[in-house]
Every structure is written in structure tokens, then in C-alpha cells.
Amino acid sequence: MRKKRILTWGLAIGICLILGACGGSGASDQKVYVGVTYYDQSDTFLSQLIPCFREQMDRLGDDGLDIAMTVREASGSQQTQDDQVRELINAGCNVLCVNLVDRTDPSEIIELAREKDVPIIFFNREPVTEDMQRWEELYYVGADARQSGVMQGELAAEMIRKNTRIDRNRDGRIQYVVLEGEPGHQDAIIRTENAVNTLKKNGIELEKLSYGIANWNRAQAQNRMMQMISQHPGKIELVLANNDDMALGALDAYLKLNFTETALPVFFGIDGTDVGLEAVRDGGLAGTVYNDKEGQAAAMAKLAAALVTGEGKEDISFKNKRYIYLPYSKVTSDNVDSYMGDTVKEKR
Ligand code: GAL
Numbered sequence: 001m002r003k004k005r006i007l008t009w010g011l012a013i014g015i016c017l018i019l020g021a022c023g024g025s026g027a028s029d030q031k032v033y034v035g036v037t038y039y040d041q042s043d044t045f046l047s048q049l050i051p052c053f054r055e056q057m058d059r060l061g062d063d064g065l066d067i068a069m070t071v072r073e074a075s076g077s078q079q080t081q082d083d084q085v086r087e088l089i090n091a092g093c094n095v096l097c098v099n100l101v102d103r104t105d106p107s108e109i110i111e112l113a114r115e116k117d118v119p120i121i122f123f124n125r126e127p128v129t130e131d132m133q134r135w136e137e138l139y140y141v142g143a144d145a146r147q148s149g150v151m152q153g154e155l156a157a158e159m160i161r162k163n164t165r166i167d168r169n170r171d172g173r174i175q176y177v178v179l180e181g182e183p184g185h186q187d188a189i190i191r192t193e194n195a196v197n198t199l200k201k202n203g204i205e206l207e208k209l210s211y212g213i214a215n216w217n218r219a220q221a222q223n224r225m226m227q228m229i230s231q232h233p234g235k236i237e238l239v240l241a242n243n244d245d246m247a248l249g250a251l252d253a254y255l256k257l258n259f260t261e262t263a264l265p266v267f268f269g270i271d272g273t274d275v276g277l278e279a280v281r282d283g284g285l286a287g288t289v290y291n292d293k294e295g296q297a298a299a300m301a302k303l304a305a306a307l308v309t310g311e312g313k314e315d316i317s318f319k320n321k322r323y324i325y326l327p328y329s330k331v332t333s334d335n336v337d338s339y340m341g342d343t344v345k346e347k348r
Contacts, residue, residue, distance in 0.1 A: 031066040032057075032308045035088030037081050038099035039125060041073040043216060044245050044273050046099060046124065049293040053097070056301035065305060074101050082108045089116050095304045100125045103185065110134050119307045121300055126186045132322065137307075141300045141324045145190035148270050148289045148328045152191065153198025155287040155330055156238060156268050160204055166266055168237055173205040176238035176265075177228050179246040181216045191242045191270060209236060214246045221249025222256070229253060236265045244269035244276025244288055251284050272331050272339055280336045287332045290339060295326035 034057060038046050050071060061067040070088060074081035078101040088096060089112055096118055100106055103125040110131065113120050119137035132138050160166050160174060167174060178196075181188035192211075199206055209232045212224030221241065228236065241247035247269030254264055269276050272290035279285040299316070303324065306313040319325060331339055 029066070030094075030309055031068060032060070032095065032305050033068045033091075033093045034070075034095050034097060034304050035085070035091070035093030036069065036071040036097045036099075037084045037088070038071075038073050039081070039101040040076045044218075044275070045216075045243065045271050045291060045293070048273060049124065049297060052293050052297035053300055056297045057304075060301055060305055065309070076101060078102045078105050082112070085109045085112050089113065089118055094118060094308050096120045097300055097304065098122050100127065103127055104131075106131050107134075110138065113137075121303055121307075123296065123300055136322075139303060139307075139322045139324070141296055141303065142326075143291060143296070143328055144325045145187045146194050148187070148291065149191040149194025150198045151289045151328055151330050152240060152268050152270055152287075153195040154202070155289070155332065156195070156240065156266070157199050157202035157204050159266060159286050160199075160238070161202075163266075166237055168263075169235070173207045174199075174238050175207045175209050175232070175235050176240060177209050177225075177232075177236055178211040179221050179224060179239065179241040179250055180211060180213045181242040181246070183213060187270075188242050192240065195240050195268075214249060216243050216245055218245040218249035218252065221246035222252045223249075225250040225253035226257070229257065234263065239265050239267045241267065241269050244271040244273050244279070244285070247285055247288070248275060248279060251279070270328075277331065277336055277340050280331055280333060281340070283333065287330065290329045290331050292326045292328065299324045299326060 036050070036053070038050060041047060054069065057067050057069050070091065070093065072084040072088070074084060081101050085096065085098065096113055098109060098120055100122060106122070106127050110120065114135050119139070121139045121141055123141045126140055126142055132140065178192050180192055196206065210228045212221070212228060214221035214224050239247065239250045241250060247267045251267055266286040267284070269285055269288040270291060272288050276285065276288050280288055302312065303316060306316065316324065
């Protein structure tokens, strides 16, 4: 009888210990340690996306998750970024958020992460499909480049139809130039193609005068624009830029050359960065397309937490199982106020 009781107690204590151990290291109690590396700190959009992501991670911390985060920037060197990933993994990061320097060269990073079983969320610079298929713990958060181009084209078409003065030489065609981002970036060529095709589909007759590659950069865009103005003096009626910084660089060129307001072309950007939105409000840019950094940051944070804790992944809607694309939206002087300051953050 006594023997039986001892056995029962022993069994009960054993079960408690096992349950206790499982409870102690329960998935949701696990610390989420995120290692972030992004391609270049001089990029205006990224320099606003990263703080948004930090804020989203802090919110998860406020909600009771144990959060830590280390951020590195790679100054445009893939080699530096590979080293940073090694360092972040050695420091104990259990999920990585990587904004690749070279979107066609993630192999070293993927190998390092796979070896230690640390999932990767790529963001903003999309790896090619073959690389995304190398391991099932690879994810991507970004936006659909095609949509941003279509929206830019629609904004421009609407503005041209409403404002006949844009066709300054009244030849029934719009003389335009394009400022393009980095060659090989998913957001450069696709944005241009879709903006131009959308204008054509909307019945706008176009004449392309020139284009310049300015790598997302305001100063480079100003230089390219100065050259294009001197090649086509007084002729340019529309500037389509793949991002706000380049649209603003183009405007800088005209202001430097002391053009009067009536002699300016119309400028369109993409991103809705702080300076971009201010320029839309003040009339420098005719419009922009909002690249939803708050939405992207929130999706990255939610996914990072889900990948570590094992909870909440079922609430996330993926495209092709591992991609999350946040929608763009159009911004003009009519609705720009709702994108400025804290309004956007509050909406989230
Ligand atoms: C684009 C953005 C650009 C630049 C680039 C960097 O989505 O529109 O301004 O930040 O990403 O990869």
C-alpha cells in the first residue's frame, strides 16, 4: 500500500517537473532578439523606416514581450553587411531583418543564418526568387513596385488633364524626362515603365526627351537634371522621378538656375518622406505615392515576434507563403495633411 502511494506521488512530481520545465521555456516567454542591417544610412526613406521599426518593436515590448534589438548600417558594402550578420548571429540574435546592399547577392547571409537556424526577414530590397527558395525560413516585407508606378502615372495624367498649362508649348504632347533609382533595383525600372504606360493608357501623348540615373539620391539628381536642362533648354514639361529625393533634386536644379515658377515643369515623386510631403504641401512637388513605412515596420515587427515565439503567424496574411506587400497610396495637396506629422502613426 505504502509502496503504491510513493509510486503515485513520484509519478505526480515527475509530471509536474516536466510540465514546469515546458512552461518555463514556453515559446511566448522567449526573448525576441532582432538583428537589423540596412544598406546605407544616407538613404532618406530607410533612415525613416528604421526608427518606425524600432517604435513597433518597442510597442511589442510594452505589450509584455521581452525585446532586444541591434541595428547596423552597411555603408553600401555587401562584404561589410555579411560581417555584420555574422556578428549579430554570434551576439545571440534569434531573428534577422536584412535590407540587402546587393539584392542579387544574399548567399553568404543565407548560409550563415541557416547554419544557426536564425530566420531572415528581408525588407525593401527584394532578393530574386531563386535565392528566396534556398531555405524555408526566408521572408520578405516590402511593397509592389508596379502599383507605385501605376499610381504615379495616374496622378500625373489627372494633373495634366486638369491643367492645360502643363503643355507649355501647346503641341498636344508632354515632353518629359525620368530620374531613375539604382539600376537593378526592383523599384527602379518597374516604376518607370508603369508610370509611363499608365500615362499613355490614360490618353496622354508623350515625348521622352531624356533620362538620368541618380541612385535615389538628391544631389545626383540635381546634377543629372542640370545636364538635361542644358540639353533641352525650356522644353521639359514633366519630371517623373522614382523617388521623392530625386524629384526634389530635380527641383533644386531649376531653383539653382533661377527659373521662374511659370517656367517650371511638374514634378512627381514616390515615397512620401517627410521632405517629400512638405514639398507636396508647399507646391514644389505636384504629387507623390506613399510608401507605407509604418505598415512595413509593423509587419516586420509582428513577423519577427511570431517567428521567435511561434505565436501569431496564422494572423499574418502572406503572398506565396513568405511575402508581405503593403499597399501604396496617392498623395496630392488635397490629402497631404492626413499623411503628415503623427497622423499616420496614430492611424496604426
Ligand atoms: C525604395 C525607395 C527609395 C529607396 C530604395 C532603397 O523603395 O522608394 O527611396 O529608399 O527603396 O532600397
